[in-house]
Amino acid sequence: MSFVEEILRYPEEQILEQMAATTANQVEQALATDHLRIRDLITLLSPTALDYLEPMAQKAHHITQQRVGNTIQLFTPMYLSNECSNGCKYCGFNANNNIPRTTLTLDEIEQEAQIIHDYGFRSILLLTGEHKKMADNSYLIAAIQKIKPLFSSISIEVYPMDTDGYKQMVAAGVDGLTVYQETYNRELYKEMHPFGKKRNYTYRLEAPDRAGEAGIRRIGVGALLGLGNFATEAFYTGLHAHYIARQYWRSHVSISFPRICPADGGFAPINPVNDKQLVQMICAMRLLIPDAALFMSTRENAELRNSLMPLGITHMSAGSCTAPGGHAHKGESTEQFTIDDDRTPEQISEVIRAQGFEAVWKDWDSAFLNNLAV
Amino acid sequence: MQIIINSKPVTVATNCTISELIAHLNLNIKRIAIEYNREILAPEQFYTTIMNDNDCIEIVNFVGGG
Amino acid sequence: MDELIIAGRSFRSRLMVGTGKFASNAQMAATIAASGGEIVTVALRRVNVGDQQDDLLNHIDRNKYLLLPNTSGARNAEEAIRLARLARAAGCEPWIKLEVTPDPYYLLPDPIETLKAAEILVKEGFIVLPYINADPVLAKHLQEVGVATVMPLGAPIGSNKGLKTRDSIAIIIEQAIVPVVVDAGLGAPSHAAEAMELGADAVMINTAMAVAGNPVMMAAAFGKAVEAGRQAYLAGLGKEQKQAVASSPLTGFLRDE
Numbered sequence: 295m296s297f298v299e300e301i302l303r304y305p306e307e308q309i310l311e312q313m314a315a316t317t318a319n320q321v322e323q324a325l326a327t328d329h330l331r332i333r334d335l336i337t338l339l340s341p342t343a344l345d346y347l348e349p350m351a352q353k354a355h356h357i358t359q360q361r362v363g364n365t366i367q368l369f370t371p372m373y374l375s376n377e378c379s380n381g382c383k384y385c386g387f388n389a390n391n392n393i394p395r396t397t398l399t400l401d402e403i404e405q406e407a408q409i410i411h412d413y414g415f416r417s418i419l420l421l422t423g424e425h426k427k428m429a430d431n432s433y434l435i436a437a438i439q440k441i442k443p444l445f446s447s448i449s450i451e452v453y454p455m456d457t458d459g460y461k462q463m464v465a466a467g468v469d470g471l472t473v474y475q476e477t478y479n480r481e482l483y484k485e486m487h488p489f490g491k492k493r494n495y496t497y498r499l500e501a502p503d504r505a506g507e508a509g510i511r512r513i514g515v516g517a518l519l520g521l522g523n524f525a526t527e528a529f530y531t532g533l534h535a536h537y538i539a540r541q542y543w544r545s546h547v548s549i550s551f552p553r554i555c556p557a558d559g560g561f562a563p564i565n566p567v568n569d570k571q572l573v574q575m576i577c578a579m580r581l582l583i584p585d586a587a588l589f590m591s592t593r594e595n596a597e598l599r600n601s602l603m604p605l606g607i608t609h610m611s612a613g614s615c616t617a618p619g620g621h622a623h624k625g626e627s628t629e630q631f632t633i634d635d636d637r638t639p640e641q642i643s644e645v646i647r648a649q650g651f652e653a654v655w656k657d658w659d660s661a662f663l664n665n666l667a668v
Numbered sequence: 669m670q671i672i673i674n675s676k677p678v679t680v681a682t683n684c685t686i687s688e689l690i691a692h693l694n695l696n697i698k699r700i701a702i703e704y705n706r707e708i709l710a711p712e713q714f715y716t717t718i719m720n721d722n723d724c725i726e727i728v729n730f731v732g733g734g
Numbered sequence: 735m736d737e738l739i740i741a742g743r744s745f746r747s748r749l750m751v752g753t754g755k756f757a758s759n760a761q762m763a764a765t766i767a768a769s770g771g772e773i774v775t776v777a778l779r780r781v782n783v784g785d786q787q788d789d790l791l792n793h794i795d796r797n798k799y800l801l802l803p804n805t806s807g808a809r810n811a812e813e814a815i816r817l818a819r820l821a822r823a824a825g826c827e828p829w830i831k832l833e834v835t836p837d838p839y840y841l842l843p844d845p846i847e848t849l850k851a852a853e854i855l856v857k858e859g860f861i862v863l864p865y866i867n868a869d870p871v872l873a874k875h876l877q878e879v880g881v882a883t884v885m886p887l888g889a890p891i892g893s894n895k896g897l898k899t900r901d902s903i904a905i906i907i908e909q910a911i912v913p914v915v916v917d918a919g920l921g922a923p924s925h926a927a928e929a930m931e932l933g934a935d936a937v938m939i940n941t942a943m944a945v946a947g948n949p950v951m952m953a954a955a956f957g958k959a960v961e962a963g964r965q966a967y968l969a970g971l972g973k974e975q976k977q978a979v980a981s982s983p984l985t986g987f988l989r990d991e
Contacts, residue, residue, distance in 0.1 A: 673783050674780045674781065674873055676783065677929070678783070682867060688869060689831075693781075693784075695781060695990065697792075698825050698954040698975055699791050699825065700824055701778070701820040701821065701822075701823040701824035702823070703820065708819050708820055708823050709817075709823065710823060711825070721928070726780065727780065727781040727783065728749060728778045728779060728780055728781060728820050728824070729778070729779070729781045729789070729790075729824070730776040730777070730778060730790050730791055730803065730824070731754075731776065731777050731778070731779045731790055731931060732752075732753040732755070732756060732759075732762060732776065732777065732790055733752060733753060733754040733775055733777025733799075733804050733806050733940075734752030734753075734754045734775060734777075734804070734806070734891065734918075734938070734940030734941065
C-alpha cells in the first residue's frame with residue numbers, strides 16, 4: 295500500500311481527539327518505551343506532552359549521542375533557478391511575484407559551486423522552483439554532472455518527479471532528495487496551491503515513494519510549519535517518515551522542520567508554531583525513529599539553532615543564500631525566504647564546537663558506489 | 669515389470685497406470701503427491717501416465733510436523 | 735475485531751499449531767482442538783509402502799483448519815522448492831511454511847537458501863511463510879521478495895528456552911510490513927504471552943504442547959496466553975520507569991509564551 299492509503303487510516307479528527315484525551319501517565323509511558331508505536335507518536339505530540347519537554351529532550355539527546363555521537367553534518371544549499379510556474383501562496387518564488395527571475399547557466403553553476411567548495415563544503419543541496427521549460431530534468435542532470443567532481447554528496451530539493459526521473463537522478467549522482475508535502479491537509483493544500491503542477495496533492499505525497507523505488511539513498515520529508523494545525527502536521531510528518539523507513543528499508547529517512555518566516559509577498563503563518571512546539575516535534579521525531587536524520591535549516595536564528603543542536607539534530611545547513619547565484623553575486627537576485635544566519639563556515643565550526651559537537655563536512659562519497667560512472 | 673517406489677523395487681503389472689498403482693497400494697489419491705522419474709505429476713496425469721520398466725516413483729504424504 | 739490477516743485471509747486465533755512429536759494422531763487432534771488454533775502445520779514424507787499407517791489427515795478436518803505444509807527436511811533451496819511443489823500437487827492450498835535447515839544439530843534455518851527459495855516460490859504463486867533466525871535485515875530482504883509473513887525463532891527448535899532473541903524480534907516487529915509470527919523455542923505459555931506483548935502478530939507452538947504432561951491442557955493454556963498477551967499489547971503495558979540520569983537542562987532556553 296502506498297502512503298496515500300496509509301495516511302487515510304489516521305483521519306485528522308481522530309488524531310486530534312486522541313491528543314486531547316492524552317493523560318500525563320500516557321506521556322510518561324511513551325517516554326519509558328524503547329520501540330515507539332504510532333500511538334506513542336500521537337501521545338508525544340499532544341498538548342499534554344508540552345509539560346514534558348525536558349525529559350523528551352534528555353531522551354532525544356541520549357539516543358542521538360548513541361547513534362551519531364557528538365557530530366553534526368554540514369551542507370549548503372545552492373539555488374539553480376528561481377523560475378516557477380506554481381502559485382504557492384507562502385513562497386517568494388510564487389509565479390505571481392514580480393521578482394527578477396534567474397536560471398544559472400552551466401558556467402555560473404560551476405563558478406558558484408567552486409566558491410562553495412572552496413569554503414570547505416563537500417555536501418550540497420541543489421534547489422529549483424518548478425518550471426519545466428527553464429529548469430527541467432536534463433538541466434538538472436547537466437548541473438549535477440558539472441559539479442560532481444567538487445562534492446561527495448549531492449542532494450536535490452526540486453519539483454516532484456516520476457520514478458524514471460528519480461532513476462535518472464540516481465544515475466547522474468544524486469544520493470539525497472527532499473520533498474516537503476507543505477501541508478498534509480488536502481483542503482488546505484488546495485487552498486495554498488491555486489494553480490500549477492504542484493496543485494496535485496497525491497502526486498506530491500507519493501514522491502518519496504517513487505524516490506524509494508528509484509533507490510535514492512536519503513529520502514527527506516517535512517511539512518511547512520505554520521500552515522496547517524501544528525500537532526497534526528507534525529504527526530503526519532512522523533507517520534510519513536515511519537512509513538518510508540519501513541517500506542524502503544535500504545534508504546535513510548530524514549525529517550526537516552521548515553518554519554514559515556517572512557517572504558517576498560509577505561505571507562503570514564496561519565497556525566504559527568512557537569519554539570516549544572518546534573522542540574516538541576524535533577524530540578518526538580527522534581524518539582519515533584532513532585536513526586532518522588534530522589535537518590535544521592537556516593531559517594531559524596543563530597541563537598535558537600545553538601539551543602536546538604543537542605536535541606537530536608544531525609544535519610545543518612550553513613553559509614546559505616537562497617538567491618540563485620547568491621554566493622558569487624551577493625544582493626543581485628531575490629530570495630525565496632530571508633535567511634537569518636550569515637555566519638561563515640569557520641564561524642559555524644567554532645560555534646558547533648562550543649556546543650560540544652564536531653562539524654562533519656564530508657561523511658559520504660558517492661564514488662564508493664560502483665554503479666556510478668566516476 | 670519392475671519399478672522403484674520410494675527407493676524400493678516393486679513388481680507391478682505391465683502397462684499399469686499411476687492411478688492403478690495407487691489403488692493397488694491402497695492409498696488415498698487425494699492425499700498424496702507423486703514424483704514420476706523426478707517430475708511432479710498433476711493429479712489428472714495419474715490416470716493417463718502408463719509406467720515402464722525401471723521407472724522411479726516417489727510417493728509422499730502428510731505426516732506430523734512443526 | 736482484532737483479527738490476524740495473512741495474505742488477505744483473516745483468522746481469529748493468533749496461535750499456530752504444529753502436529754509433530756505427538757504420542758498419537760488422536761492426541762494430536764485433541765490438542766489442536768483445545769488450542770483454538772486455525773492454522774496447522776504438517777510435514778511431507780515418503781509413504782511407507784506396504785506398511786500403512788493411520789493417515790494423519792483422517793484426524794484434521796480441512797474445513798476447520800488451514801493446512802500449512804512445511805518443507806522440513808530440506809537442506810537447501812532446491813529441496814525446499816521441490817517439497818513445496820509436492821505439497822501443492824498433493825492437494826494443498828499454495829501456502830507453504832518454508833524451512834531450510836541444513837544443520838541437523840540445532841535445526842537452525844539457512845538464511846541464504848531460504849531467501850533463494852522464497853523468491854522462486856513467491857513467483858510461482860505460493861503464499862510463503864519463511865522460518866528464519868531473528869535477523870532483521872534478512873527479514874527485510876524476504877519482505878522485499880514478497881513473503882506473506884516472517885517467522886523468526888525465539889530459540890532453537892525444541893529447546894523450550896523462550897524468547898532468547900527478544901531484542902532482535904523487537905526490531906523485526908518495528909520494521910515489518912507483514913505479520914510477524916514468532917516460531918520455535920517457545921516452551922511455556924508465559925513465553926508466548928511475552929512474544930505477543932512485544933507486538934508479535936502470532937506465535938507457533940509445537941514441541942511445548944506435544945511433550946507436556948497433559949498436551950490438551952497445555953494447548954488450552956497456550957491459547958489463553960496468546961489472547962492475554964495480545965490484549966495486554968493492545969491495552970498498552972505499563973513500562974518500567976528508568977532511573978533518570980541527572981544532566982544539564984536542555985530546554986531551559988524556552989520561555990513561557
